[in-house]
Amino acid sequence: MKTLSDREALSREAVNQLLLAIATRQDRQAFAALFDFVAPRIKAFMMRSGSSSELAEEIAQEAMLLVWRKAAYFDPARAGAMTWIFAIARNLRIDFQRKSKSSKHVDEGEADGLQATEPTPEEILFVRVDEERVRAALQALSSEQEEIIRLSFFRDRPHSEIARELDLPLGTVKSRIRRALARLRDLLEETL
Numbered sequence: 001m002k003t004l005s006d007r008e009a010l011s012r013e014a015v016n017q018l019l020l021a022i023a024t025r026q027d028r029q030a031f032a033a034l035f036d037f038v039a040p041r042i043k044a045f046m047m048r049s050g051s052s053s054e055l056a057e058e059i060a061q062e063a064m065l066l067v068w069r070k071a072a073y074f075d076p077a078r079a080g081a082m083t084w085i086f087a088i089a090r091n092l093r094i095d096f097q098r099k100s101k102s103s104k105h106v107d108e109g110e111a112d113g114l115q116a117t118e119p120t121p122e123e124i125l126f127v128r129v130d131e132e133r134v135r136a137a138l139q140a141l142s143s144e145q146e147e148i149i150r151l152s153f154f155r156d157r158p159h160s161e162i163a164r165e166l167d168l169p170l171g172t173v174k175s176r177i178r179r180a181l182a183r184l185r186d187l188l189e190e191t192l
Contacts, residue, residue: 015038015081018030018033019085022034022067023072026071038064043056046093058159059089059096138150140187145184146180149181151165151166
């Protein structure tokens with residue numbers, strides 16, 4: 001396992017290589033190393049930007065999930081891995097702010113600097129193909145796993161709200177989401 005000093009020592013090129021390993025080989029070890037290095041930085045950045053610790057952690061986890069799913073879209077010629085990953089996190093933060101009842105308006109200056117980019121036609125096509133694979137994989141999950149995935153990802157419910165709705169501890173909800181995602185990932189890998 002990497003120590004904190006090892007994680008801090010990763011170079012820009014090393015981070016790019018980890019992301020490329022995920023994109024080309026769906027390398028789980030590379031993802032684990034990338035997650036260990038990047039997720040705490042995303043969380044810290046989100047907290048410095050005014051997000052609560054819980055929201056910052058949720059954004060970091062969601063961002064890393066998207067990194068796993070969209071790694072094939074990473075192009076090192078266009079941007080470094082950290083820039084690409086933080087753009088994903090930034091866009092998630094914007095989405096969370098839009099959905100939040102308590103933050104109905106974003107400072108205009110901040111909103112101008114955080115505009116999400118529109119997907120390309122190629123990305124839209126890939127998303128449609130992926131949606132069909134995900135639907136089929138969801139049907140193969142247990143009803144408990146399918147419910148928790150739908151609540152978390154399709155209904156965009158925060159983990160704390162899911163815990164209240166299902167009358168479960170927050171840690172249990174998070175571990176069930178991780179297990180369901182692992183099962184879903186395995187099912188999706190079988191269909192490649």
